[in-house]
Amino acid sequence: MELQQLRYVVAVAETNSFTRAAERCLVVQSALSHQVARLEQELGTRLFERTSRRVRLTPAGAAFLPAARQCLEAAERAAAEVAAAVGEVRGRLAVGLIPTVAAVDIPGALRAFRGRYPQVRIGLRVGPSDELTEQVREGTVDVAFLGLPATARPQGVVARELGRDPLVAVVAPGHPLAGEPVVELGRLAAEVFVDLPAGTAGRLQSDQAFAAAGLRREVAFEVTTADSLMARLVGEGLAVALLPSRYAPRLAGVTTVAVADAPERVEYAVWSRDGRTPAATAFLTAVGIDPEAGEARPAPPQEPPSV
Incomplete structure (x- = not known):
């Protein structure tokens, strides 16, 4: 079983098409189909149902997909950790935020971060605080910026009040x-x-x-x-x-x-209790948070709201 085969399976599952998956992976369709077939032969079962109209996961494919994604993420994280050990920051960074975030200048932080670490692929996810917290717990989001009532606090994650x-x-x-x-x-x-x-x-x-x-x-x-x-x-x-x-x-x-x-x-920055990627650590630093000390630089003074 090879990582490239896992990438092909994930691409087919996400596009529901061998043609579009091949385009995404920058490979000819025949090569991608051959590698998926080899993997299916090794596993002893079909991962996809193929018809002239559609491609969809079989029950075995649906069971295989989460583990395939985890393997790819682990491989990517391993490469990022090696790069960080020699002074490079690369890999992916998934940032989640509520639309009304105000304690942090997200566009400004991303501009500075991108200028310093151009090899990091950045993805943004906008959504409600409860969903973003769950995505951080699941590992699909690295850092999220939330807004909660004063009576609540993020659960199952590292949280820093901003x-x-x-x-x-x-x-x-x-x-x-x-x-x-x-x-x-x-x-x-x-x-x-x-x-x-x-x-x-x-x-x-x-x-x-x-x-x-x-x-x-x-x-x-x-x-x-x-x-x-x-x-x-x-x-x-x-x-x-x-x-x-x-x-x-x-x-x-x-x-x-x-x-x-x-x-x-109350606005919070949150990240996983299971550890941070080098990119996540670098981004937290870019927004003024020391993840080791758990401190954030205070936000600049704001003018009172107009009346």
Whole structure:
């Protein structure tokens, strides 16, 4: 069994096509098909069902695929460790982040990291904090940047707190609250909200705050990310939102209002307890985190949110 054969199997499984897999692997299709057939012969079973219309994994292939990926990742990590021993950083770096991350300048850090370590292949994954934490535990993401309610903390990973940020109300410029210097949750409870899906960490901090105050609110719109769509719904006067004060000013066409009894969002950097790749260690250093000491340089002072 050869690593190249494993690469071919993974490529076919991910593309559902021998032709596309060959293109990805930069090899002629006949050579790729031959190597997969040799591996199947060695294993004594077929890994793929082949028809004129489709290619898909057999039950044996589905069982084989996770181990094949693990072998390839182990081989890649071994090569990266050897390179690091002689002063090189290479391999892959998978970075996960929530869309509203504000404690770290991710684009700036990636620019500096890429300039210093051009041989590292970088992949970015954007998603909710709970999914990113699971991906770090599974090893598919090396470093992730999360946002959680003050009542929660990442589990099963190494976590370093980066900062705390109160939420602010985000309203349309013509909204009656737009001219207020500060509001309270009790006044906001009468508004219609746009928020993240129920059960997500980004939604939980607001739900907990209203519940703790004995208040109920209406979330009429749910969006998967706090981005331009949320801003458009707010800007059109359809809803208001609660967002971290350091992120909200990035949205165009809306006004932010301080909330006297606002909940806090806590940002974390997390990585696996099972160890870090040289690339992950180098990237943590690039964003100002000493992974050995567990310290992060404080974020630069921020201007208070506009009101």
